[in-house]
Amino acid sequence: MSCAAVISNEGPALGLRSMKLLKTDVAIIGAGTAGLSAYRAVKAAGLNALLIEGGPHGTTCARVGCMPSKLLIAAAEAAHHAQSAHFFGLQVSGIQVDGAAVMDRIRRERNRFVGFVLDSVNNIPERDKVAGYARFVSNTSLLIGEHTRVEAERAVIATGSTPIIPAMYAKLGDRAIVNDDVFEWTQLPGSVLAVGTGVVGLELGQALSRLGVRVQFVSHSASLGGLTDPRVKTHALAALKEELDLCLETEIMDIRRDGDQVHVRYKSAGKPERSEIFDYVLVAAGRRPNLSALRLENTSVSLDENGMPEYDSATLQLGTLPVFIAGDVNGILPVLHEAADDGRIAGRNAASYPMVKAFIRRAPMSVVFTDPQLAQVGTRFKDLPKQVIVCGEVDFAGQGRARVMLKNRGMLRVYARRSDGSFLGAEMAGPAMEHIAHLLAWALQQRLTIDQMLQMPFYHPVIEEGLRTALRMAAAQRIEAEAMAPQ
Numbered sequence: 001m002s003c004a005a006v007i008s009n010e011g012p013a014l015g016l017r018s019m020k021l022l023k024t025d026v027a028i029i030g031a032g033t034a035g036l037s038a039y040r041a042v043k044a045a046g047l048n049a050l051l052i053e054g055g056p057h058g059t060t061c062a063r064v065g066c067m068p069s070k071l072l073i074a075a076a077e078a079a080h081h082a083q084s085a086h087f088f089g090l091q092v093s094g095i096q097v098d099g100a101a102v103m104d105r106i107r108r109e110r111n112r113f114v115g116f117v118l119d120s121v122n123n124i125p126e127r128d129k130v131a132g133y134a135r136f137v138s139n140t141s142l143l144i145g146e147h148t149r150v151e152a153e154r155a156v157i158a159t160g161s162t163p164i165i166p167a168m169y170a171k172l173g174d175r176a177i178v179n180d181d182v183f184e185w186t187q188l189p190g191s192v193l194a195v196g197t198g199v200v201g202l203e204l205g206q207a208l209s210r211l212g213v214r215v216q217f218v219s220h221s222a223s224l225g226g227l228t229d230p231r232v233k234t235h236a237l238a239a240l241k242e243e244l245d246l247c248l249e250t251e252i253m254d255i256r257r258d259g260d261q262v263h264v265r266y267k268s269a270g271k272p273e274r275s276e277i278f279d280y281v282l283v284a285a286g287r288r289p290n291l292s293a294l295r296l297e298n299t300s301v302s303l304d305e306n307g308m309p310e311y312d313s314a315t316l317q318l319g320t321l322p323v324f325i326a327g328d329v330n331g332i333l334p335v336l337h338e339a340a341d342d343g344r345i346a347g348r349n350a351a352s353y354p355m356v357k358a359f360i361r362r363a364p365m366s367v368v369f370t371d372p373q374l375a376q377v378g379t380r381f382k383d384l385p386k387q388v389i390v391c392g393e394v395d396f397a398g399q400g401r402a403r404v405m406l407k408n409r410g411m412l413r414v415y416a417r418r419s420d421g422s423f424l425g426a427e428m429a430g431p432a433m434e435h436i437a438h439l440l441a442w443a444l445q446q447r448l449t450i451d452q453m454l455q456m457p458f459y460h461p462v463i464e465e466g467l468r469t470a471l472r473m474a475a476a477q478r479i480e481a482e483a484m485a486p487q
Contacts, residue, residue, distance in 0.1 A: 020148045022130065024050040026350045027142055027152035029134045029294070031121060032059045034327025035158035037343025038350070039124070042156075045351035050152070052144060054133035057121045058114040060160055060328070064180040068110040069203055072182070073369050075102045076210035080371070083210075087406055097212045099188030110183060135295040139321050154322035154350040157294065158343060161287040161328040169195070169283050172257045176281045179204060188213055189279040193264055197224050197248065201284030202240075202370050209244060216276060218250040218266055225374040226366060229381035229427040231393065232411050236429035239372050239409035247271075255281070289329040299323065314358035316346045322353045337362070363445040365437050372396075372410040373433035377440040378425025379415065390418050390481065392450075392474030394466040396430040401461040407431035414440070414450070414470045418481050421449035426470075432463045439464070450474050 026042045028035050031053035042049040061067060085092040121129075132144035142150040163178035170176060179200050191214040194205035201217065202225050209215040224240075227233040240246060253265040253273060262281050267273040291307055301318045302310045309318050309325065313332060316324045326342035341362065349356040368374035393413040402408035410430030416423050426440050443453050450471050458468045 023151045026154045028156045030158035033339040034343035037340045038156045038347035041347025062113040067113045068183040071106040072207045076207035080210045136298045156346045157325045158327045159290040191278045193278040194282045196284035217246045225368040232427045235411035315356045363441040365441040375433040375437035378444045390474045390477035392470040394469040399466040416450045
């Protein structure tokens with residue numbers, strides 16, 4: 001089908017005068033990481049695609065996610081290294097954090113990254129793009145605002161997600177912020193209450209703290225950066241508490257705004273109630289998929305009580321419809337490389353519909369860029385078949401390279417199948433875990449056993465020697481289990 005624009009006479013039946021009619025093979029709703037990836041996949045298959053975007057271009061990662069947050073963390077790490085120099089026998093005096101300069105660099109570099117994305121969007125032919133918010137009127141028919149109707153043979157939903165702001169915080173107005181807002185600051189505030197100890201709360205909260213902002217962390221749950229292994233979590237919590245005030249299992253008793261300040265009363269389990277005043281509340285309470293405005297009830301897809309459509313996580317197809325869902329909006333793995341993979345899978349299946357297929361996914365991996373870094377690879381501890389695995393671990397307190405760098409905090413644990421030693425996954429907290437996680441993800445994707453992993457080279461002295469310690473322990477457990485097994 002060619003992509004064509006005509007003036008339609010169907011408008012009055014929809015309560016509209018007249019509108020532009022666009023016809024295309026695949027309509028892609030959302031031009032973020034997943035949407036752009038889906039567009040490229042459809043075009044590579046030789047079909048026409050229409051990319052629909054109602055908000056600013058530039059992707060969540062570049063504008064308000066991965067890149068600006070790492071810019072903030074990099075500034076915080078520089079400040080922390082300078083302030084910690086005395087531990088190495090170095091006397092560094094007169095350290096000052098210029099908040100305006102810090103935020104200026106973050107915005108300049110952020111805009112540079114966004115510019116790269118905008119360049120790629122600008123290279124897309126104008127006939128393949130339309131601006132406006134789309135909503136379904138049938139399975140593959142869409143209205144964009146009040147000006148355009150799209151008739152597609154297939155569709156890809158890639159509308160992303162939005163930070164959740166519970167009502168108790170929404171009443172605070174601009175004193176309640178989400179991660180998006182932090183990167184628009186022109187100066188650092190004096191104090192912040194960080195609500196939530198997931199990825200966003202921990203990363204931004206620790207960075208702000210190291211830049212001189214008074215930060216208090218509260219979380220209603222006991223979770224910490226997504227870790228599920230209790231031993232790793234215990235070590236991570238102890239390390240983070242050396243510099244941060246973390247209050248888990250904590251209830252906000254009362255919160256109110258007074259001028260440009262926020263008054264908070266909160267109570268942690270087994271501790272007395274506390275009352276404090278903050279400049280801002282950073283709400284890091286999770287994200288919700290951007291689905292409500294799509295009017296999916298006008299399609300034949302089944303929706304759950306939250307309005308989430310039923311779909312196949314392997315093919316990303318909604319029921320039997322020629323509609324696919326990709327990226328943060330589907331809630332599978334809200335990280336950039338997974339969103340890109342999602343878009344490619346959804347785009348390819350939309351292009352080949354009705355011949356859809358399940359694509360092989362990459363090894364699961366997540367990283368939290370705190371200090372110590374937190375990471376997970378493969379099967380998480382809570383999902384392991386406990387009776388058939390062996391575990392190996394290393395405590396970084398005594399690990400050589402970690403002690404040299406004064407980064408000797410945290411623990412790494414690896415999991416393997418007892419029967420054949422197949423590597424299953426790992427959870428970790430420690431130095432350079434972003435790199436260790438990649439090594440382990442590659443090993444998992446190559447289906448290596450712990451014995452095969454131990455045959456790989458380990459230089460000295462490096463953090464990877466700690467990984468070898470954990471692998472050796474798991475291998476020894478296997479040998480012991482085999483020796484004790486009935487003959």
